[in-house]
Amino acid sequence: MVEVLKGIRVVEQGTFITGPCAAMLLADLGADVIKIESPEGGDPYRTFKDGHYSAHFQAYNHAKRSLCLDLKKAEDRTLFHGLVSSADVYIQNFRPGVAGRIGAGWNDLSAVNPRLVYCSISGFGPDGPYSRRPSYDSVTQALSGFLSVAIDPANPRLLGPALADAITGLYAALGILGALVERGRTGAGRLLEISMLEAMMHFAIEPFAGYFALGEVPTGMDRPRLAQAMILTCGDGKHVAVHMSSLEKFWDALVAGIGGQALTQDPRFATRLARIDHYPQLVAALNAIFATRPRAEWVALLSDTDLPFAPVNSIADTAADPQVEHLKMLVPVAKRIEGASRLVRSPFAYGGARDDAVVAAPLLGQHSAGIRAALAENPGAWPG
Numbered sequence: 001m002v003e004v005l006k007g008i009r010v011v012e013q014g015t016f017i018t019g020p021c022a023a024m025l026l027a028d029l030g031a032d033v034i035k036i037e038s039p040e041g042g043d044p045y046r047t048f049k050d051g052h053y054s055a056h057f058q059a060y061n062h063a064k065r066s067l068c069l070d071l072k073k074a075e076d077r078t079l080f081h082g083l084v085s086s087a088d089v090y091i092q093n094f095r096p097g098v099a100g101r102i103g104a105g106w107n108d109l110s111a112v113n114p115r116l117v118y119c120s121i122s123g124f125g126p127d128g129p130y131s132r133r134p135s136y137d138s139v140t141q142a143l144s145g146f147l148s149v150a151i152d153p154a155n156p157r158l159l160g161p162a163l164a165d166a167i168t169g170l171y172a173a174l175g176i177l178g179a180l181v182e183r184g185r186t187g188a189g190r191l192l193e194i195s196m197l198e199a200m201m202h203f204a205i206e207p208f209a210g211y212f213a214l215g216e217v218p219t220g221m222d223r224p225r226l227a228q229a230m231i232l233t234c235g236d237g238k239h240v241a242v243h244m245s246s247l248e249k250f251w252d253a254l255v256a257g258i259g260g261q262a263l264t265q266d267p268r269f270a271t272r273l274a275r276i277d278h279y280p281q282l283v284a285a286l287n288a289i290f291a292t293r294p295r296a297e298w299v300a301l302l303s304d305t306d307l308p309f310a311p312v313n314s315i316a317d318t319a320a321d322p323q324v325e326h327l328k329m330l331v332p333v334a335k336r337i338e339g340a341s342r343l344v345r346s347p348f349a350y351g352g353a354r355d356d357a358v359v360a361a362p363l364l365g366q367h368s369a370g371i372r373a374a375l376a377e378n379p380g381a382w383p384g
Contacts (some may be wrong), residue, residue, distance in 0.1 A: 003030025019093035021169025
């Protein structure tokens with residue numbers, strides 16, 4: 001593991017995705033993450049599908065230690081505060097008000113550790129008319145406006161995987177790193193608050209900029225039409241994605257690759273602006289051509305051109321893709337007891353060095369005994 005965050009100590013009290021994702025990203029960079037779980041079942045994501053170690057849980061909780069605590073008990077709350085006193089970061093994604101009721105609010109923990117970077121993740125923010133509402137990924141995709149610019153309005157459907165959850169986790173991790181840099185200058189901790197709504201609106205900043213600059217409400221078909229991006233169906237029913245952007249050379253490459261010179265004689269497709277205006281007709285014309293060959297043949301033909309394109313891979317296809325294999329993106333799971341034998345590694349390369357393994361997600365309470373013993377021997381010291 002490339003440990004650029006080695007020595008950073010994180011206490012995570014998250015469930016499902018947003019909080020666990022933020023902590024996982026820090027763990028991927030070498031931080032030591034202790035995940036606090038309820039002894040009564042732990043993180044609900046453990047049982048999202050079946051059993052008590054779901055693939056969903058494994059994805060967002062690898063490289064962590066699990067400590068079971070019941071913060072309703074005075075003894076466990078004291079142990080928790082002792083752990084936080086030597087931590088650098090605390091992460092929770094409770095609904096607003098919950099952390100304070102269990103002695104884990106900002107005021108509680110900053111009093112214990114003034115250097116603490118405290119990250120609070122919520123659905124809609126700490127206050128306001130929606131603050132008490134429950135929120136999940138699909139709800140935030142919809143409310144933030146993101147979904148409206150990501151789907152075909154003629155065939156509306158939710159997008160997966162859980163984009164809003166994971167994107168919020170990414171933003172939270174970025175905010176935490178910023179606060180740690182600030183603490184390096186000031187020596188003081190910081191309260192960081194981020195909501196899924198705020199994260200997804202910022203993620204969709206381009207269509208918001210378009211709305212306020214042009215006074216037009218963007219739709220899900222605007223970007224594909226303007227970017228000349230499309231998904232085309234091949235003769236075997238498989239799909240290829242192409243993206244011709246604003247450069248005429250990409251259109252020329254497509255025409256040459258598919259032998260589509262006749263398209264250039266059609267006035268609807270003669271210029272980029274004409275192709276934008278006649279986007280549905282262009283997609284139909286290209287689909288008619290792509291229907292004449294299976295995908296493998298089109299991939300071979302287009303690989304010799306300068307066209308930005310790719311097959312629309314299944315997860316299984318991507319796992320076997322030669323570029324993915326070259327990058328060694330799928331690595332063994334170290335310290336595995338059960339579950340996935342391989343996982344996607346962190347995408348970062350520092351000085352050319354990349355992770356060559358991912359440490360398995362913990363079983364519920366797997367590290368409780370060792371952490372409790374270490375804290376009993378040396379209260380207030382981080383259990384190594």
